[in-house]
Amino acid sequence: MEELIxxxxxxxxxxxxxxxxxxxxxxxxxxxxxxxxxxxxxKVTKTYFVTNGILRSYCNDKNGKEHTLQFxxxxxxxxxxxxxxxxxxxxxxxxxxxxxxVIEFNTEKINKxxxxxxxxxxxxxxxxxxxxxxxxxxxxxxxQLTAAEKYxxxxxxxxxxxxxxxxxxxxxxxxxxxxxxxxxxxxxxxR
Amino acid sequence: MKAxxxxxxxxxxxxxxxxxxxxxTVQANDVLIEVKAAAINPIDKSLVLGxxxxxxxxxxxxxxxxxxxxxxxxIGNGVSxxxxxxxxxxxxxxxxxxxxxxYVTVTNDAVSKKPGNISFEEAASIPLAGLxxxxxxxxxxxxxxxxxxxxxxxxxVGSFAVQYAKAKGAYVYTTTSTNNVEWVKDLGxxxxxxxxTEDYKSIAKEVDIVFDTLGxxxxxxxxxxxxxxGKVVSIVGPLDESSAQMFGMADYKLPEELAKASSDKxxxxxxxxxxxxxxxxxxxxxxxxxEKIKSIIDKVYPFSESIQAFxxxxxxxxxxxxVIKIS
Numbered sequence: 265m266e267e268l269i270x271x272x273x274x275x276x277x278x279x280x281x282x283x284x285x286x287x288x289x290x291x292x293x294x295x296x297x298x299x300x301x302x303x304x305x306x307k308v309t310k311t312y313f314v315t316n317g318i319l320r321s322y323c324n325d326k327n328g329k330e331h332t333l334q335f336x337x338x339x340x341x342x343x344x345x346x347x348x349x350x351x352x353x354x355x356x357x358x359x360x361x362x363x364x365x366v367i368e369f370n371t372e373k374i375n376k377x378x379x380x381x382x383x384x385x386x387x388x389x390x391x392x393x394x395x396x397x398x399x400x401x402x403x404x405x406x407x408q409l410t411a412a413e414k415y416x417x418x419x420x421x422x423x424x425x426x427x428x429x430x431x432x433x434x435x436x437x438x439x440x441x442x443x444x445x446x447x448x449x450x451x452x453x454x455r
Numbered sequence: 456m457k458a459x460x461x462x463x464x465x466x467x468x469x470x471x472x473x474x475x476x477x478x479x480t481v482q483a484n485d486v487l488i489e490v491k492a493a494a495i496n497p498i499d500k501s502l503v504l505g506x507x508x509x510x511x512x513x514x515x516x517x518x519x520x521x522x523x524x525x526x527x528x529x530i531g532n533g534v535s536x537x538x539x540x541x542x543x544x545x546x547x548x549x550x551x552x553x554x555x556x557x558y559v560t561v562t563n564d565a566v567s568k569k570p571g572n573i574s575f576e577e578a579a580s581i582p583l584a585g586l587x588x589x590x591x592x593x594x595x596x597x598x599x600x601x602x603x604x605x606x607x608x609x610x611x612v613g614s615f616a617v618q619y620a621k622a623k624g625a626y627v628y629t630t631t632s633t634n635n636v637e638w639v640k641d642l643g644x645x646x647x648x649x650x651x652t653e654d655y656k657s658i659a660k661e662v663d664i665v666f667d668t669l670g671x672x673x674x675x676x677x678x679x680x681x682x683x684x685g686k687v688v689s690i691v692g693p694l695d696e697s698s699a700q701m702f703g704m705a706d707y708k709l710p711e712e713l714a715k716a717s718s719d720k721x722x723x724x725x726x727x728x729x730x731x732x733x734x735x736x737x738x739x740x741x742x743x744x745x746e747k748i749k750s751i752i753d754k755v756y757p758f759s760e761s762i763q764a765f766x767x768x769x770x771x772x773x774x775x776x777x778v779i780k781i782s
Contacts, residue, residue, distance in 0.1 A: 303538075303540060304540065305540050306540070322571075324542060327574040327575055327576070328491060328542050328569060328573075328574050328575035328578065329572065329573065329574050330571040330572065430744055430745060431745065431746065432571065432572035432744050432745075435572075436571075436572065442572065442746050443746075446746070
């Protein structure tokens with residue numbers, strides 16, 4: 265929690281009241297590997313800031329196959345923003361890929377916080393902008409990079425994650441088959 | 456709900472029919488699955504033809520098939536390991552047979568979450584063949600560097616067994632016909648024996664384990680290739696004595712020649728009855744997600760063409776599993 269507060273303070277001033285409010289609307293939680301924090305089809309009321317571990321958001325398509333949208337490691341946020349924004353059931357499942365610690369926020373209370381403490385506006389805008397940048401970058405990468413380039417970038421973005429997750433998680437994040445991923449790895453080893 | 460039912464013993468086209476039946480209700484330990492895909496196996500055909508009447512007598516009409524994948528839509532009040540919305544697969548127990556239907560109830564301990572990296576159709580093709588292969592090879596105690604002969608590597612059980620044995624680090628001999636040699640090699644078998652042009656007995660020698668998926672002469676011949684003190688496991692050969700006793704056949708004796716061959720080689724002979732098991736399916740899920748095992752599908756039929764799917768199964772020409780997409 266202190267780290268999150270520090271992170272906010274690095275971007276803006278934080279009044280003691282605002283800091284106290286953040287503490288009041290958040291809960292530290294630890295989940296075991298395999299735990300589902302959000303489940304496709306159910307209501308979403310929480311958003312999570314990761315302090316330790318690895319989480320993944322994914323959806324099942326109509327054929328039952330998983331597609332990974334995002335991995336979240338230390339200092340990343342994860343939730344189902346489509347569901348929250350549209351007030352609809354979750355389109356994604358968020359699961360822990362290893363034992364993970366998070367700070368859990370109630371999304372309604374976060375919204376209230378912006379009304380109560382307008383001082384959060386720059387931090388919120390900054391967080392959102394970075395989120396949009398990373399999404400746009402991901403879309404552009406998907407459109408124009410080769411599978412091998414996408415994989416290299418993945419390793420850069422998520423260092424040390426590979427040992428902790430399964431190949432099909434990575435393949436389904438990159439939008440390539442597991443066979444392609446294996447081939448790319450073999451090629452990479454030769455380089 | 457719509458279901459494909461066995462209406463009597465006899466020819467496939469005369470003995471299967473689509474009927475409108477009531478949706479099953481969950482008991483305390485059941486999950487109710489909305490079926491996305493089902494798969495058919497040789498046993499499903501044998502049941503229709505009446506070949507298994509003595510062992511598994513049917514009441515008519517009886518909804519067909521055992522393999523299923525789908526979504527849990529309801530759970531019994533004694534179920535804590537599944538939730539509504541879980542994507543699952545199962546080989547349902549005998550008393551719950553009937554996966555060629557829009558819904559099926561299954562006792563929770565026969566169910567596992569399906570592998571996340573494959574479709575419902577692929578997942579439905581796995582359970583019966585996968586459990587049969589896993590339970591047979593585990594009974595034989597397969598381990599790294601064992602030499603194993605698996606008969607019919609292109610069959611549903613054989614193709615799974617080849618991959619499972621390779622995943623365990625064994626050296627795999629398998630037999631198949633000329634047309635299938637290449638794709639069976641791709642499954643990872645070390646030595647694919649084309650039984651049309653080669654004599655498997657002169658190639659696979661002194662093996663630790665024989666997995667007999669063919670029966671007839673092959674059960675007895677297994678003892679010619681197995682090493683002293685090895686193991687022969689069969690899913691189609693004669694019953695072994697302890698299995699027969701389980702079925703109440705107290706006086707049953709292993710056929711004389713087989714008993715002698717087994718004793719001469721000091722090699723254990725065991726007939727394996729596949730039993731539904733969710734924990735084993737969960738192990739298989741991990742192996743599929745790690746790409747140690749792939750599903751092999753011959754063809755996917757729409758539900759409305761299930762009877763054609765049975766005819767295709769009966770032809771014996773399928774390379775891989777026959778799957779039926781339900782919804």
